[in-house]
Amino acid sequence: MNQEESILFKITTPEDLRKLSPADLIKVSADLRQFIIDMVSINPGHLGASLGVIELTVALHYVFNTPYDKIIWDVGHQAYGHKILTGRRERFSTNRKYKGLSGFPKMSESEYDAFGTGHSSTSISAALGMAVAAKQKGEKRHVVAVIGDGAMTAGQAFEGLNNAGIAKSDIIVILNDNKIAIDPNVGALKEYLLDISTSNTYNRFRNKIWNLLGRFNKLGPDARTLAKQIEAGFKSTLLDRSNLFEGMNFRYFGPIDGHDVLHLVNVLEDLKRIPGPKLLHCLTIKGKGFRQAEENQTVFHSPGRFDKNTGIIYSSPGSGDIPAYQEVFGKTILELARHNEKVAGITPAMTTGSSLCIMMKEIPERTFDVGIAEQHAVTFSAGLATQGMIPYCNIYSSFIQRAYDQVIHDVALQNLHVVFCIDRGGLVGSDGATHHGFFDLVFMRSIPNMIVSAPMDGPELRNLLFTAQLEKNNSPFSIRYPRGSSMVADWERPFSEIPIGKSRVISEGNDIAVLSIGHPGNFVKAAAEKLSGEGISVAHWDMRFLAPLDREALHTVFRGFSRIITVEDGILRGGFGSAVIEFMCDNGYHAEVKRLGIPDYFVEQGTQEELIKECGFDAESIRVAILEMTGTRQDKQDKRQY
Numbered sequence: 001m002n003q004e005e006s007i008l009f010k011i012t013t014p015e016d017l018r019k020l021s022p023a024d025l026i027k028v029s030a031d032l033r034q035f036i037i038d039m040v041s042i043n044p045g046h047l048g049a050s051l052g053v054i055e056l057t058v059a060l061h062y063v064f065n066t067p068y069d070k071i072i073w074d075v076g077h078q079a080y081g082h083k084i085l086t087g088r089r090e091r092f093s094t095n096r097k098y099k100g101l102s103g104f105p106k107m108s109e110s111e112y113d114a115f116g117t118g119h120s121s122t123s124i125s126a127a128l129g130m131a132v133a134a135k136q137k138g139e140k141r142h143v144v145a146v147i148g149d150g151a152m153t154a155g156q157a158f159e160g161l162n163n164a165g166i167a168k169s170d171i172i173v174i175l176n177d178n179k180i181a182i183d184p185n186v187g188a189l190k191e192y193l194l195d196i197s198t199s200n201t202y203n204r205f206r207n208k209i210w211n212l213l214g215r216f217n218k219l220g221p222d223a224r225t226l227a228k229q230i231e232a233g234f235k236s237t238l239l240d241r242s243n244l245f246e247g248m249n250f251r252y253f254g255p256i257d258g259h260d261v262l263h264l265v266n267v268l269e270d271l272k273r274i275p276g277p278k279l280l281h282c283l284t285i286k287g288k289g290f291r292q293a294e295e296n297q298t299v300f301h302s303p304g305r306f307d308k309n310t311g312i313i314y315s316s317p318g319s320g321d322i323p324a325y326q327e328v329f330g331k332t333i334l335e336l337a338r339h340n341e342k343v344a345g346i347t348p349a350m351t352t353g354s355s356l357c358i359m360m361k362e363i364p365e366r367t368f369d370v371g372i373a374e375q376h377a378v379t380f381s382a383g384l385a386t387q388g389m390i391p392y393c394n395i396y397s398s399f400i401q402r403a404y405d406q407v408i409h410d411v412a413l414q415n416l417h418v419v420f421c422i423d424r425g426g427l428v429g430s431d432g433a434t435h436h437g438f439f440d441l442v443f444m445r446s447i448p449n450m451i452v453s454a455p456m457d458g459p460e461l462r463n464l465l466f467t468a469q470l471e472k473n474n475s476p477f478s479i480r481y482p483r484g485s486s487m488v489a490d491w492e493r494p495f496s497e498i499p500i501g502k503s504r505v506i507s508e509g510n511d512i513a514v515l516s517i518g519h520p521g522n523f524v525k526a527a528a529e530k531l532s533g534e535g536i537s538v539a540h541w542d543m544r545f546l547a548p549l550d551r552e553a554l555h556t557v558f559r560g561f562s563r564i565i566t567v568e569d570g571i572l573r574g575g576f577g578s579a580v581i582e583f584m585c586d587n588g589y590h591a592e593v594k595r596l597g598i599p600d601y602f603v604e605q606g607t608q609e610e611l612i613k614e615c616g617f618d619a620e621s622i623r624v625a626i627l628e629m630t631g632t633r634q635d636k637q638d639k640r641q642y
Contacts, residue, residue, distance in 0.1 A: 006031045014061040025261045033289045041308040048287035048300045050080035057081035059264035070114040074123035074147040076104035086112035096430035098606030118434020120151035120372045124160030131169035149177045153371035164277045165249030173279045178286040245279045254281030321489045325481040328458040330355025332465045342390045348377040354394040378406035385416040394421040397437020412447045412476050419468040422480035426569030432605030438598045441570035445547045451477045452547040454518030458486030466495040482519045501548035509539035513561040517543045517576045520567045526619040558589035568597040
């Protein structure tokens with residue numbers, strides 16, 4: 001992009017944008033779209049969602065007096081244009097990088113980020129809170145929530161609409177309807193919105209109604225009331241059904257073209273003058289303006305590095321023939337489902353990311369994408385379990401937080417055989433604090449009846465998935481695993497049952513005992529192998545289970561070692577290391593125990609390697625801890641790497 005010819009590079013803040021003529025906004029939109037394509041092609045991030053709301057982003061900052069007026073971007077995948085227009089263009093090359101910009105809106109990053117959003121469907125509730133506060137303080141502040149049709153399927157979005165409809169606060173909800181979240185949207189709401197957006201009769205009359213309302217609104221309150229009645233009657237008659245949003249006391253406007261920036265400006269100016277809760281239905285195309293992103297929307301949601309001219313995606317350095325944990329899960333659950341007709345797969349809108357799409361392709365009748373609705377996913381799974389099904393409910397670790405009550409009340413309390421496959425456990429990388437999954441070990445281990453496990457590698461994941469569906473293990477069962485390489489190429493081995501609550505010894509040793517759970521066991525293994533060449537003998541247990549703990553193994557450890565290290569990729573406070581110390585205290589043992597894991601703060605974005613090192617449980621940090629604990633380390637500044 002030629003910076004000298006670009007209007008975008010003359011814009012530092014939205015105040016600069018608002019000085020332009022409306023005609024200039026078309027060029028601004030084109031420049032902003034190209035800038036994002038240029039940047040994301042070399043610095044990977046979320047592409048399609050941001051390209052789909054370029055014109056809407058420009059129109060919002062042009063019409064509203066941000067940051068005094070508030071814009072909340074639901075989820076935040078689509079907020080790149082917003083960030084670039086609000087003073088972060090020069091730093092955008094650091095987006096999602098270690099110590100750089102967050103990939104999502106973040107209040108501490110900019111006053112223009114009205115609310116931190118990384119999980120879906122929170123915008124309407126937050127916007128209502130801001131609008132009510134403004135009203136209480138006598139402030140004439142506009143509050144806008146931008147929410148996608150995928151995020152609108154979640155329960156909290158409807159809770160927010162329901163409350164906002166009776167609160168009568170001046171909020172504007174913009175429904176960004178592009179028919180897709182990450183994977184194609186599912187459910188009745190999708191069909192309802194499709195009816196609205198494709199009704200020829202409705203769309204013929206839409207502009208006439210809009211013009212009629214404009215004339216009525218100039219005549220006073222009584223005329224506006226009559227106009228509202230006429231509008232509602234037209235909408236319900238032409239659509240052959242009542243309008244869902246009007247039924248929740250929202251004024252509904254649309255659908256309109258979300259890529260016509262000049263029309264968007266005019267409509268938003270009109271909506272500013274209409275009191276009460278309003279919903280504007282915008283039709284957009286995810287990936288708009290980049291042909292490959294429009295044609296392959298799921299892949300270009302977050303494509304990695306790609307050629308901005310051809311759209312060819314560059315393959316990232318991988319592990320050769322070693323699959324990711326997600327692939328091991330996807331292929332294994334399909335194999336289990338082929339042999340056990342009770343097995344079902346459930347996910348809240350993450351069929352591709354979780355690899356449940358593999359089973360969905362072959363056995364769609366037992367594979368369920370329930371939309372962005374984690375609470376429903378868990379209780380739906382519970383319902384299946386009451387009828388003898390064995391549901392594998394696959395939810396990312398950071399998202400299962402949203403269904404914690406359902407895990408306790410609907411599954412564990414009733415001791416139902418639901419298998420929770422907790423994906424993205426630990427540090428996920430560049431998505432950052434909103435998406436890291438380091439609380440699940442703590443909150444799952446505290447629930448009665450719950451088996452809590454974590455595999456060290458692909459074969460262990462495969463065997464845990466097999467073990468979980470055995471009839472004798474008919475209680476709630478959680479298996480958590482990280483994003484990324486499963487460490488073993490030849491993972492497709494015959495199934496082998498893993499005894500519940502039993503660990504395995506990875507290496508024998510005499511100098512120190514290291515206990516690990518899950519994937520970090522690989523870091524311990526590497527450190528132990530390195531130390532063996534330095535004359536230090538490390539005994540390493542892969543504990544496999546956090547609940548129940550292998551008490552027999554722990555008795556062996558505490559009887560044989562006075563120095564013990566625990567390693568986990570979860571929050572240290574209340575996690576695996578804490579469970580080991582509890583065992584020590586409860587059984588009267590005395591030992592020096594050092595815990596390695598995620599410290600007591602919200603870890604930001606970066607590569608997984610950078611963040612694991614920051615948290616101090618990479619192989620080198622483990623090696624250093626062992627040297628310090630055994631008293632054999634001479635140079636405390638030793639920085640040798642693997």
